[in-house]
Amino acid sequence: MFDTILGLPVHPLVVHAPVVLLPLVAVALILLAFRPAWRSRFAMPVLVLLAIGSLGTVAAMLSGNALGERVGIPATHQTYGVSLVISSLVFLVVAGGWLLWTRKSEEPTGAQQGLGWVVALGSVGIIVLTGLVGHSGATAAWSDVVATQTPQPTTSEEAEPGPAASPADSPAATATPTAGTSAQASPTPSQPTGYTMDDVAQHATRESCWAAVDGNVYDLTQWIALHPGGEDRILGLCGTDASAAFRGQHSDQERPNDQLASMVLGPLVG
Template identity: 40%
Template sequence: MLTALETSIFDSIAGLPLHPLVVHFVVVLLPVAALGLILEIIAPKLADRYGWLTILVLAVGTAAAFVSQQAGEALALRVGEPQLHATLGRMLPWAAAALFVVAVIWLPLHRRAYKTLEHRSGASTATGILAAVLALIVVALTVFVAHQGATAAWAKVMVPAPPTVSATPVPSPTPSETPSTSPTPSTTASAAGFTMAEVAQHAGASSCWTVVNAQVYDVTDWINRHPGGADKILGLCGKDGTSAFQTQHNGQADPESELSQFLIGPLR
């Protein structure tokens, strides 16, 4: 039986996530239309020439914003939900829709005023100001949503390379200085495994251990890099996170691959 995710028309197209495909229309069309509308409100002659074209571009961008928001929800079921990106992303389509409605009201009022009065009327001025304010909100929201989405997608990839340090020759130790070959305490602990009592001692942001499928992971470095937000990781610190992990990511290769790099030993 297919899951809701598998039957969602917003999940993927040709095997690729739909969200990153559609979002490019949003980040281009909405700011272009919103800024164009502001220019037309300031310069009436531009509205006479390009007013309806701007509204058409705004309509396409608004539709793309709604599709992108739904596709983002579907993608979040697979990779987790970046909280701020998701919150702003749910607001953007409605802000764009409000701008579209006001723009459709403003343009006929503007044209009628200049045709009969040869200057702005009170109604066209009021709707023009409202449209300009909404246009600025749409541009700002688009920038913030795009930035948060890019951060969630690329922050963990674009990690600065560590500086190269040339090795300094070290004198060979004398027989009396030869180090012992016995394992260090951390090596011994890793081989023998960890108890839940030991895991529970690492229950904060400064040191966060968790258990998934009887394996212990030190996910401290993943807290601020997790696409779904730091709170999702902090909620697993010092406890068995198997149920939460499987509920969110069961059967998904990418989250399991990400988790594997933080393995420090088995649970005993």
């Protein structure tokens, strides 16, 4: 149920509920905290949207885990995601309780107003955390695409001045280095559900460089030329189980882990 719908992953679909509703509701709550007179009219709609957004994070977590089984779990994103699930459910109870408690009071008591300040502060936290979750998810999904799929120059100022420039051979317009001729690095899995160490071992070159790390297989080909720590470090991993090397160098560092997650091919099997 949380895995796929119409042949596509559920996760990118359901995340819209929390990603859109939680910041919207948080802004509404901040306004309501400072405008007691608006509460009688808006408290219930805001509460309903808050409930949908908060419960949506649970659906996002379940579908995210299902997607992670296919493409690998992005560690940073998962940590932020789980934090958002917990905090938005706590927030639903606190802010929801406050809305129900204060919606009829024209003249709020000190305690009601005080809790309103807490809710407003919590709203800011929810906005920030939702941004972090969404950004880390989108980073895991898109950063390698952006880093490696360089747009073709379209404007005249980008055009090569030389005679009859070959489009396949004109990377000069951007800073992105290319990894030799490996742009289409063999994405042909031997089976769709996973990859064996034999599969990995067959991709041990600069032209097609795969490595296993902690139960997943990654295509590092494009990353060879981009690695801030140098090409050799990645070249040494091609065709191997790189778990120890990666953990030894980068275990709890956010950017390397995100970068790695963005290059996942699938789980290691056998």
